[in-house]
Amino acid sequence: MSYINYSKKKNNIALIDCNSFYVSCERLFNPKIINKPVVVLSNNDGCVISRSTEAKKIGIKMGEPYFKVKDLVKKNDVQIFSSNYALYGDISRRVMKVIKEFSDKMEIYSIDEAFISLAFVENQRLNEYGKEIRERILKWTGIPTSIGIANTKTLSKVANYIAKKNKTGVIVLDKEKDIDEELKKFDISNIWGVGKQLSKLYIKNNIDTAYKLKNISNTWVKKNTNVLGAKTVMELRGIPCVELQTIEPKRKSCCVSRSFGKKVENIEKLEESITTHCLSAAEKIRGEDQVAKTITVSIRTSPFDRHREYYSNSITIDLPIATNNSIELIKAATEGLMAIYKYGYFYQKSGITLSNLNDAGKEEFNLLAPLLETKSKSLMEAIDLTNTKYGRNSISIAQAGVSSTWKMRREHFSKIDTASFDSLPMLKI
Amino acid sequence: MKLTIPFYLHKVGAGFPSPATDYIEDDLDLNTHLVNNAPATFIIRVQGRSMRDVGIYDGDLLIVDKSINPKSFSTVIANVNEELVVKTFIKEKEVSYLTSGSKSTIDKINLGENQEVIIWGVVTYVIHKLQ
Numbered sequence: 001m002s003y004i005n006y007s008k009k010k011n012n013i014a015l016i017d018c019n020s021f022y023v024s025c026e027r028l029f030n031p032k033i034i035n036k037p038v039v040v041l042s043n044n045d046g047c048v049i050s051r052s053t054e055a056k057k058i059g060i061k062m063g064e065p066y067f068k069v070k071d072l073v074k075k076n077d078v079q080i081f082s083s084n085y086a087l088y089g090d091i092s093r094r095v096m097k098v099i100k101e102f103s104d105k106m107e108i109y110s111i112d113e114a115f116i117s118l119a120f121v122e123n124q125r126l127n128e129y130g131k132e133i134r135e136r137i138l139k140w141t142g143i144p145t146s147i148g149i150a151n152t153k154t155l156s157k158v159a160n161y162i163a164k165k166n167k168t169g170v171i172v173l174d175k176e177k178d179i180d181e182e183l184k185k186f187d188i189s190n191i192w193g194v195g196k197q198l199s200k201l202y203i204k205n206n207i208d209t210a211y212k213l214k215n216i217s218n219t220w221v222k223k224n225t226n227v228l229g230a231k232t233v234m235e236l237r238g239i240p241c242v243e244l245q246t247i248e249p250k251r252k253s254c255c256v257s258r259s260f261g262k263k264v265e266n267i268e269k270l271e272e273s274i275t276t277h278c279l280s281a282a283e284k285i286r287g288e289d290q291v292a293k294t295i296t297v298s299i300r301t302s303p304f305d306r307h308r309e310y311y312s313n314s315i316t317i318d319l320p321i322a323t324n325n326s327i328e329l330i331k332a333a334t335e336g337l338m339a340i341y342k343y344g345y346f347y348q349k350s351g352i353t354l355s356n357l358n359d360a361g362k363e364e365f366n367l368l369a370p371l372l373e374t375k376s377k378s379l380m381e382a383i384d385l386t387n388t389k390y391g392r393n394s395i396s397i398a399q400a401g402v403s404s405t406w407k408m409r410r411e412h413f414s415k416i417d418t419a420s421f422d423s424l425p426m427l428k429i
Numbered sequence: 430m431k432l433t434i435p436f437y438l439h440k441v442g443a444g445f446p447s448p449a450t451d452y453i454e455d456d457l458d459l460n461t462h463l464v465n466n467a468p469a470t471f472i473i474r475v476q477g478r479s480m481r482d483v484g485i486y487d488g489d490l491l492i493v494d495k496s497i498n499p500k501s502f503s504t505v506i507a508n509v510n511e512e513l514v515v516k517t518f519i520k521e522k523e524v525s526y527l528t529s530g531s532k533s534t535i536d537k538i539n540l541g542e543n544q545e546v547i548i549w550g551v552v553t554y555v556i557h558k559l560q
Binding site: 029031032034093094095097098139140141142418421424425426427428429 | 474475491511512
């Protein structure tokens with residue numbers, strides 16, 4: 001490809017991805033389920049979000065609603081777990097800390113995967129280095145991983161996919177011949193950054209493998225895709241175009257939503273849930289010293305309920321002053337709820353999103369601001385302090401309610417939290 | 430895992446401040462003493478009396494480091510027959526085995542014969558409540 005004017009400098013990116021992460025976390029203190037099919041369900045025991053290899057083998061699909069796999073579960077004695085994000089979050093932080101020791105340049109990509117730069121490692125040592133990372137993560141945290149190493153993020157994703165599928169642990173794709181051989185077998189829709197729409201377009205044009213995409217003409221790419229599409233092609237050619245995001249960007253919006261354990265009809269219960277969402281979202285953005293300019297309230301009934309009419313609505317409210325004050329946010333959210341609530345429906349989910357987030361103190365000048373600010377700021381600080389000291393929801397707003405019928409359904413919850421003295425793992429000796 | 434004890438050097442009062450004020454540093458942090466390798470350290474609560482001989486009592490908290498390898502007479506967490514247990518690890522010239530406390534070796538588990546026994550971690554401290 002002589003017309004490429006990018007330099008093909010040595011980059012060496014490793015993608016480290018935890019194997020069936022949530023399942024591995026559940027297995028950590030529960031050896032009885034190590035060789036059994038295990039499945040973890042999403043919030044409210046809705047869908048399958050993590051599967052052990054054994055569970056994959058018996059045909060349980062990712063994202064399937066729990067009720068659809070119940071027969072398979074019974075027949076094969078599959079172990080079911082409700083998601084325990086407190087545990088997964090703590091184990092994830094541990095895994096990331098271990099990874100960080102292997103490279104200064106690291107991008108935490110999700111709860112269970114991270115990219116690191118291995119530009120400082122000699123190519124012939126990459127495999128050995130990857131194995132070392134993998135063994136240390138396993139020994140220190142108990143979590144098995146797969147590692148893909150290549151010159152670009154996109155190729156490291158490919159390598160990781162193969163490592164995971166073949167259970168080889170570490171795959172290094174650094175020789176043109178090996179890369180091409182793998183790309184010929186690699187389905188277009190499995191390429192990182194190629195979504196449903198794009199893969200449809202490619203397939204329509206007879207580009208059904210990663211290899212064909214790699215060797216497509218630049219003019220075709222320019223004509224038919226956007227910048228991101230072009231970057232993917234370059235990355236498949238081994239030319240780094242997607243940089244590691246080593247600094248975590250501050251969040252641009254903050255969303256809290258929850259499905260109800262039992263369907264909710266009356267507005268008081270909805271108000272309670274919205275209020276609680278506002279409290280936790282407000283606390284989150286205060287923690288990052290941010291303020292929100294808009295708030296969105298959304299409610300909906302179950303889309304799967306065939307006996308009742310479906311209703312879903314949301315409303316976005318511009319706040320007069322950007323704020324992180326729980327009381328202001330609750331006021332606005334409650335007004336919004338009143339506007340979209342319809343009597344006679346059985347609601348299944350409610351949520352709020354704070355958006356247009358900015359650093360506190362940077363917001364535009366407003367005549368009313370100083371008056372409101374100082375008073376509420378010290379109140380919010382007092383609430384946060386009390387809640388950190390005495391536990392969540394020690395101080396709350398009365399509207400949040402004390403009974404919580406809309407709490408999450410977690411029938412298969414493991415109750416272990418390695419970061420809380422109240423729920424430490426327990427051994428009978 | 431937050432665990433700090435405030436370390437006050439003098440009471441607030443009238444008059445001159447304590448000459449020690451300048452030397453106040455941070456709170457005394459038990460983590461720095463008890464936890465050598467944070468990402469690999471877990472705290473586990475135990476229930477039962479089988480390990481009294483080595484000083485582990487019902488309700489104690491064990492600080493467990495997964496990153497270190499056991500020495501002879503280390504207290505370890507091991508995966509035995511699909512169950513996590515607390516045992517004493519003993520290493521002799523040719524063989525190593527697990528026992529319940531260092532004194533009784535009746536119920537010892539030979540590690541050479543039991544391939545499925547896996548050392549999960551090494552207990553480095555016991556937190557035992559006295560009052």
